[in-house]
Amino acid sequence: MGSGLILRGRIVTGSMDVPDGVVGIDGGVITYAGPASEFPVLGLGGAEGALPEAAGRILMPGLVDLHCHGALGSDFSEGSAEGARLAASYLHSRGTTTLLASLVTGSPENLVRNVTVLRDLADEGLIAGSHLEGPFLASGQCGAHDLALLRGPDAGLVAKLFEAAGPSLVSMTLAAELPGAAALVEMLTARGVIPSLGHTAADHRTAASFLDQAATGLAGAGNSTGRIRPTVTHLFNAMPSLHHRSPGPVAASISAAHAGNAVVELIADGVHLAPETVKMVFELVGAENIALVTDSMAATGLQDGQYRLGTLAVTVNQGVARVDNTGAIAGGTATLLDVVRSAVAAGVPLQDAVRAATAVPASVLGLSPHVGDLPAGMRADLVIVDRDLDLAGVLRGGEWVTPLG
Structure with a gap:
């Protein structure tokens, strides 16, 4: 679970704030995090067809x-x-x-x-x-x-x-x-x-x-x-x-x-x-x-x-x-x-x-190459919240520890 996962929403990290973003995950790591308009097609109908699990929500690093x-x-x-x-x-x-x-x-x-x-x-x-x-x-x-x-x-x-x-x-x-x-x-x-x-x-x-x-x-x-x-x-x-x-x-x-x-x-x-x-x-x-x-x-x-x-x-x-x-x-x-x-x-x-x-x-902690942000290659730790910053879901290493609600 977690492989091939695509989430869409506002991405907020210490290095970026993307109002309409996509985070792609495969094999427990981030494969893409950035604007939906630049997201590869991946056979899903382009960015507009990206899975909408996080639509209207905020995607943050763990x-x-x-x-x-x-x-x-x-x-x-x-x-x-x-x-x-x-x-x-x-x-x-x-x-x-x-x-x-x-x-x-x-x-x-x-x-x-x-x-x-x-x-x-x-x-x-x-x-x-x-x-x-x-x-x-x-x-x-x-x-x-x-x-x-x-x-x-x-x-x-x-x-x-x-x-x-x-x-x-x-x-x-x-x-x-x-x-x-x-x-x-x-x-x-x-x-x-x-x-x-x-x-x-x-x-x-x-x-x-x-x-x-x-x-x-x-x-x-x-x-x-x-x-x-x-x-x-x-x-x-x-x-x-x-x-x-x-x-x-x-x-x-x-x-x-x-x-x-x-x-x-x-x-x-x-x-x-x-x-x-x-x-x-x-x-x-x-x-x-x-x-x-x-x-x-x-x-x-x-x-x-x-x-x-x-x-x-x-x-x-x-x-x-x-x-x-x-x-x-x-x-x-x-x-x-x-x-x-x-x-x-x-x-x-x-x-x-x-x-x-x-x-x-x-x-x-000396862990910046692995956690704390969402560039490609980092461990897929994400916190998904709503506009009030209430918890909606948590991924750790690409696995749901709190399923998206």
Whole structure:
């Protein structure tokens, strides 16, 4: 199923916006994406006879999420292969066809166990790899992480994680100001693992130095992963607010992104950031330097109620997840398509929002030759939506994971 498939509608990617377009698929890859008027006949009566499954709809590349912790009742930090497969499959069905599985802070033993489980999922192609959010985070900016499990940068633990995860470990969030952070950045970048600035109380100088060192390290000759830019974990969240006399990590991150030397994550779900903040960042740094993310947790796809994020008890009320004993926001419950829709509602142009949810995160992962856009030869990952950006169908590798409705 999926071979010889032809879809017609408005094509919106980071590189094109075609009002009347056709996407052709064969053998799980894109064979054509462009104007209907230029589509080959292929024995179907020309472009006007192209199959009308997506008539009046929008065709977008499959979405790419750099930061999600789970869905459908499963948390990637549980260490359950079955639960992780369930969460990944659900996210695929909602349009996120490529994702990093994020782990919250845990004990060294649990982290090693969890990255081992996720390595198997990466080998199966269900996820693009793992993202460690911790345990090397600032205690004063721990957010929804277990304070008792935070620790300083530990090269020995990182070496064990490298061994357990192999090439599936893609990204690690850490606080720039912690003693030993610079040595850890060097250790990560030497293997092509992306350092991500986050959960930090660093001053401007320290944060800027972290991002500069990370960018320089990833650009080194020994890195063959295609990952060339560091990221900033959910900009504004779990870091000091921007102050005119103490600009801190927010200003350093915006400057680095504006220069093209970093990519900032934005959780544009209407909970983590005000719509005006989302629109402002797009205007300041450009869509090419932004990755829309979800920070999704186990409640994604389910109702309000009681859940867990790592070791912490979480209550979800009206779609907002908070840690029971601190009230801190505990990740998101939106899908990445929901986030795209919210960004557009905030005033971000559709093409910019799509670019920040597809091509940019794909480039961060070094996967641009395969996913994140729709030129001929790329994997046939497509999200089909209606004019209101509500989901109508999802293709992953040319196979329907959500049949066109």
